Amino acid sequence: MQHWLVKSEPVKYSWEKFNKDGRTFWDGVRNYQARNNLREMKEGDLVLFYHSNDGKEVVGIAKVVKEAYQDPTTTDPNWVVVDLAPVETLKKPVTLEVIKADEQLKDVGLVRQGRLSVMGLKREEFDRILELGS
């Protein structure tokens, strides 16, 4: 199983809204690298949900409930979405500040490549973030 991190601006789509919806398709990815990551997601993979801009923190865990398929918001076959469902809210959001300051999370994509909106995480990184959030 793989681990991922996705970003969303709370203004656009927040963790709260996601929980209310119970399930969503992850659209709006218009970057090839992020798209490739979406395509590699497998049903059951765990995904950290990060609030960018406002909050700048990991707020919860989601999981992949449907693997990549054509983005319903466009007819351009380049773009895909996956379906995600919320699993659990972190007791304590893990801020970017904390992640940056953490020795074990130095190389996490979030820090290294700030603009990427869908990225893979190593198991250790995923576990570490959960640890910081509990």
Next chain:
DNA sequence: GCCAACGTTGGC
């Protein structure tokens, strides 16, 4: 609101 990082586009 500014700026750095980075991806994409288009001219040559």
Next chain:
DNA sequence: GCCAACGTTGGC
């Protein structure tokens, strides 16, 4: 195929 110009994202 290179590179400058431009647009977008996201942190500060």
